[in-house]
Amino acid sequence: METLWLDRADYLVTLQRMQALTAASPADFQEQLWLCQHPPVFTLGLAGKPEHLLAPGDIPVVQTDRGGQVTYHGPGQVVAYPLIDLKTRGYFVKEYVYRLEEAVLRTLADLGVTGHRVAGAPGIYVRLQDPFGHAALPQKPARRVPGAPKPQPDFSGLGKIAALGIKVSNHRTRHGVALNVAMDLQPYQRINPCGYAGLQTVDLSTIGVQAGLLHVAQLLAWHLQRLLRT
Numbered sequence: 001m002e003t004l005w006l007d008r009a010d011y012l013v014t015l016q017r018m019q020a021l022t023a024a025s026p027a028d029f030q031e032q033l034w035l036c037q038h039p040p041v042f043t044l045g046l047a048g049k050p051e052h053l054l055a056p057g058d059i060p061v062v063q064t065d066r067g068g069q070v071t072y073h074g075p076g077q078v079v080a081y082p083l084i085d086l087k088t089r090g091y092f093v094k095e096y097v098y099r100l101e102e103a104v105l106r107t108l109a110d111l112g113v114t115g116h117r118v119a120g121a122p123g124i125y126v127r128l129q130d131p132f133g134h135a136a137l138p139q140k141p142a143r144r145v146p147g148a149p150k151p152q153p154d155f156s157g158l159g160k161i162a163a164l165g166i167k168v169s170n171h172r173t174r175h176g177v178a179l180n181v182a183m184d185l186q187p188y189q190r191i192n193p194c195g196y197a198g199l200q201t202v203d204l205s206t207i208g209v210q211a212g213l214l215h216v217a218q219l220l221a222w223h224l225q226r227l228l229r230t
Helices: 011-022 093-110 186-190 213-227
Strands: 002-008 032-037 041-044 061-063 070-073 077-083 116-118 121-127 158-169 172-180
Touching: 002 213, 011 032, 011 061, 011 077, 011 172, 032 213, 070 186, 077 213, 093 121, 093 158, 093 172, 093 213
Parallel strands: 002 032, 041 061
Antiparallel strands: 032 077, 041 070, 077 172, 116 121, 121 158, 158 172
């Protein structure tokens, strides 16, 4: 798939372009990977609850068609939008999400950071006290009693560094993953990130990694291109 660097792209315009491309006829649809950063914006997913928008203030709020709750996009964050056909590539949504997260994990590893998945919570997290340590993250509870309610994710000692939200329509994907590089994190205090009150959000710069936005975008694109193959 072709990779395009859109630089600083308006969120709503980008959304409309994604929707148009993924709705195109087979003859006109071309798989692409878009990478960009957005001006400050809160986006509310299909399941988004307005009460998770605590104090948006002067930052616009856009209702979008991805899954999930509310998140923030802003300068200094790399956003990757793979626009691909899962049927052609031969895997299903769960595998697609796994590959998106794996691309972020490998990008972080290239920068010396150990990222983690958290059971029941899409996205990638780092240990706040030891973002470079290699110890596996215990998943709690380790076992679920049959018939018991789904346990809440355990974010103890963790900060979220990458958010994930997708939409799949007629096997075609839009939206994707956002990796925080060096941004103003204050807007995250105006929301419950991804619907979780008190969830801390971090970026590479706050955990001690100084990396250029374009360099991180190139690493992420490299891993996505390889992991999203059939």
